[in-house]
Amino acid sequence: MAWRDFPYYRGEPVALSAGGWALALGGCVAGFLALIFVPRGPLGGPLGLVAPLLFAALPLIGLALAAGRGWTAIFPRPRLIDILVGLAATILALLVSGGIALAFSLSKLGPFAANPFAGSLPQLHTWERVVFIGGTAPQLLGEELVTILPFLALLTLLHGRLGLSKGAAIAGAWIVSAIIFGLLHLPTYGWNLMQVLLVIGVSRLVLTIPYLLTKSVWSSFAAHLALDWSIFALVLLGSARSH
Template sequence: MTEKPDFPFYAGRPVLLEGRQWLILMAALALGFAALSLLPMQGFPQSLFPALLFLLIPLLGLLWVAGAHWIALFRPVGIRQVGLMIFFGFLTLAGSMVSGLILSQFVSFSHNPISDTFASMTILDLVARLIPTLPQLIGEELLGIVPFLAVLWLCVTRLGLSRRAGIWIALIVSALIFGAAHLPTYDWHWGQALIGIGAARVFLTLAYIVTRNLWVSAGAHILNDWTGFLITFAMGHAPIATGT
């Protein structure tokens, strides 16, 4: 026996979720994502509201179907877990850059409109922009990990595949689902969303696979995205050299 537990909910540990319960969870994810996408986000603190709904609606769905066992997605955080957050955060950043460079050889990228807003931000604007991303990025981890567990359950429990095969299939399918959720952000650019964003999702899900701890993958996600935000902000506010 090892100290690291198995993945929750797909094989009866700590509780088995069945098909109807997985559908409820997926519906809660869709409802939370709709709240994030459709509700107005202009200005702080109003921007916190859809981000919190994006996080809380799936958590309430998980509480509904798993009861007190909803906490199984989250494990304690210590120094080792913080170190793994940093490792997987920069691994995700590096992997995203490499996949982006490779993908750029074959397709043109759609620009992320959020990047343009950083050039005109003050420090206070930046802080107000980053605060809502905390619940939003944890919600994005639920959007990545819950489908992973659902597909793993389907592969092992219903299709009779091995656990190893189920993990690989769940890793790929959940990454594609996560990438598809970003299609509107990237002007429905299928290659950029499914391959570019999907590749980043693979690294973040690997953080969960290694640790069985959504806090670790969420910390890596926050570090990855905030690094990009801060670099974009710094570049937009760098002094421009002028010739004499």
């Protein structure tokens, strides 16, 4: 695997100032607010594509305003190894999150809340399912951006500004960005803090590993897409068998 480094934290391809990072992270906040507040209409309807597209676009706009042409550094030319690393992480994420969810469902602390959108999938018509599942692609890209951009901002802060070693800065940014990602899922999972930190947050740690290895959002996006679409497939398969 050809070696790549993380962008921005050492000034390559560009250095982002504090104001630049504010623009990039502000785009993440704007994208998340769009995801939450832009009306979606009935599940599986075309209006439901607007919020996911804004969720992906606004962080990229913020990054482009901050980094100019350097915004593409998070998307190096994809390689087969990038995708293979992502798919391997998908298997690990399924095992880890499934194991944690099962352990807590057998304890007095569970069961956890189910994803409400996945549960509604079997009730949709075929075309509505296609629209809904297709719309998850930009949403999952947005989820990658609101994880990876804070990770890179934290890496810049911890290593470049606070002087931590690169390894310690990566570890700190990896953990904190996963916590942030988990907390963003609180409304989806009934404000269950334990669930979003122990299931969603730990799954996010696994899903970020492809980015840590390849320095490519394409890799972590492939992992996330394969994970969620696998879950949708299992839901539909289970529904078909029950009828």
